[in-house]
Amino acid sequence: MTAVSEKYLSGNAQRVLDIGCGGGRLTVALAARGYEVAAYDLNESCIAYVQKRLRRRGLDADVVVGDMREFVTTPKCDIAINTVSTFRHLLSDNDALFHLECTAQSVRRGGIYILGLHLLPPDADLDDEEHWVARHSRTTVDVTMRVRNASRKSRLETLRFTLKVQSVNNHFAIESDFKMRLYSAAQLKSLLAKSDEWELVDVFDYWYDIEQPLVLNNELGDTVCVLRRK
Ligand SMILES: C[S@@+](CC[C@H](N)C(=O)[O-])C[C@H]1O[C@@H](n2cnc3c(N)ncnc32)[C@H](O)[C@@H]1O
Known part of the structure; x- marks a missing residue:
């Protein structure tokens, strides 16, 4: 945040909006660093969990249930962040544009929106599978994420998450499907060009190297756009 403030804002960011x-x-990490944080998510269980995490750490943030298609916070923020493809949960141009519009109402003029999402280069395989394991204390979560029914024509895919949870007295599995919208670099550029409130100022990948801006083109998969509020 300090590097972003130095590069894109005149003065330090104080209030940050964590979207989805x-x-x-990120909400907890930002609150721990002294930012005034507003955060929202559509999922009530997530919000209850974040509030519990904050209480446990003696931290404070304004964390509520909200929908990306309509949520507006006041007072306005200096920076909004939306990471790891949350934006792709918006399944149409209309919903994405509503989101850009209401986020513009939540960010002051000259403020920044950091938008991170995975793009689909034209030569990329539509099928994909990732697997990772996370451990905390004596709990292990084994996650598999599979792409299903991806179509460049409909611009939709389904991400299936399979979680196997193992703790001392308990083990269970959860399977959830999430419909996501696909974007090529050109489709993202074209969407952003339809927004009157945001100007694309820089693009990065998930190495987050602020000294190395990239170009929004078909070379990029994991992409981070820096948008400035006009
Ligand atoms: C990839 S996760 C977010 C990860 C989190 N930002 C982080 O960096 O750890 C995507 C989140 O988007 C939320 N979500 C999906 N559709 C939404 C909507 N329309 N409005 C708000 N949140 C939404 C889901 O509930 C989920 O928690």
């Missing part, structure tokens, strides 16, 4: 905060990974 999930389990609060």
